[in-house]
Amino acid sequence: MAVIVTVLMLAGMAEAAGAATLTRTESSLLTAMNEARRAQGLRPLRADGRLERAARGHSSEMLRTDTFFHGAFSTRIRGVGVRAPRVGENLAWGVGALSRARAIVSTWLASPGHRANLLHGGYRIVGVGALRGTFGGHRGTLMITTDFAGR
Numbered sequence: 001m002a003v004i005v006t007v008l009m010l011a012g013m014a015e016a017a018g019a020a021t022l023t024r025t026e027s028s029l030l031t032a033m034n035e036a037r038r039a040q041g042l043r044p045l046r047a048d049g050r051l052e053r054a055a056r057g058h059s060s061e062m063l064r065t066d067t068f069f070h071g072a073f074s075t076r077i078r079g080v081g082v083r084a085p086r087v088g089e090n091l092a093w094g095v096g097a098l099s100r101a102r103a104i105v106s107t108w109l110a111s112p113g114h115r116a117n118l119l120h121g122g123y124r125i126v127g128v129g130a131l132r133g134t135f136g137g138h139r140g141t142l143m144i145t146t147d148f149a150g151r
Contacts, residue, residue, distance in 0.1 A: 020047035020048055020049040020051075020052045020127070021049070021052075022047055022052070022128060023130065025101070025130045025142065026047075026052075026128040026129070026130045028100075028101040029101045029104060029105070029128050029130060029144065029146070030045065030047055030126065030128050031101065032101040032102050032104070032105040033045060033105055033118060033126070033128075033146070035105075036105055036109060036118060036119070037118070037119060040119050042119060042121050043121075043124070045123060045124065045125060045126040045148070046124060046125050046126070047125070047126060047127070047128065048082070048125035048126065048127055048149070049127075050080040050081050050082055050127070051077065051080065051082060051125060051126060051127025051147045051148075051149060052127040052128065052129065053080055053127070054076050054077050054079070054080045054082075054127055054129075054145075054147050055127035055128055055129030055145040055146060055147045056127075056129035056131065056145070057076075057129070058071070058073070058076060058129060058145040058147075059129040059130065059131045059143040059144060059145045060129075060131055062091075062093075062135070062143050062145075063131060063133035063134070063135055063141070063143050066134075066135060066136065068091065068093060068135075070089055070091065073087070073088075073089040073147065074087055076147075077089075077147050077149060082125075082149045084124075084125075084149035084150050084151065085150075085151050086120075086122055086123070086149070086150055086151055087147065087148060087149045088117040088120065088123065088147075088148040088149075089117070089145065089146065089147050089148065090108055090114045090117050090118060090144075090145075090146045090148075091144065091145055091146075092104045092107060092108065092144040093135055093141050093142065093143045093144065094141070094142050094144075095138045095140055095141050095142070096140075099140075099141070099142035104142075104144060105118070117146075117148055120148065120150070122150040122151040123148040123149065123150035124149070124150040124151075125148070125149050125150065126146055126147065126148050126149075127145075127146065127147040128144070128145075128146050129144065129145040129146075129147075130142055130143070130144045131143050
């Protein structure tokens with residue numbers, strides 16, 4: 001009986017490690033992303049806590065260093081324990097109306113590379129890291145990293 005309880009506790013901890021807690025802004029972005037996917041007949045993405053940590057960490061680093069770059073996103077994603085065969089990343093930043101979820105997703109859909117990531121049918125999970133700060137001299141900038149994983 002003690003073994004079963006221990007196994008169930010460990011399974012619960014593993015499940016909690018993957019749970020995502022999105023901010024309102026991150027949730028709005030995920031909703032807009034999934035609306036775009038549904039419009040193309042694709043399954044919605046599920047938020048993943050590991051990818052969320054990777055995405056938020058990268059958005060934080062870009063704000064802190066006043067840089068905008070992907071870097072070694074595959075290494076960063078794998079570093080949080082995601083072992084999916086395929087990973088991808090979309091970045092964005094915006095101020096004012098250009099920082100709204102629908103504006104960001106529309107911009108991604110207009111860019112072939114970003115569109116391919118957002119609408120890749122094999123992606124199942126995503127981390128959305130959206131943080132506000134000063135970037136490029138613009139106060140109130142929303143810095144966004146979305147890390148995708150799947151097949």
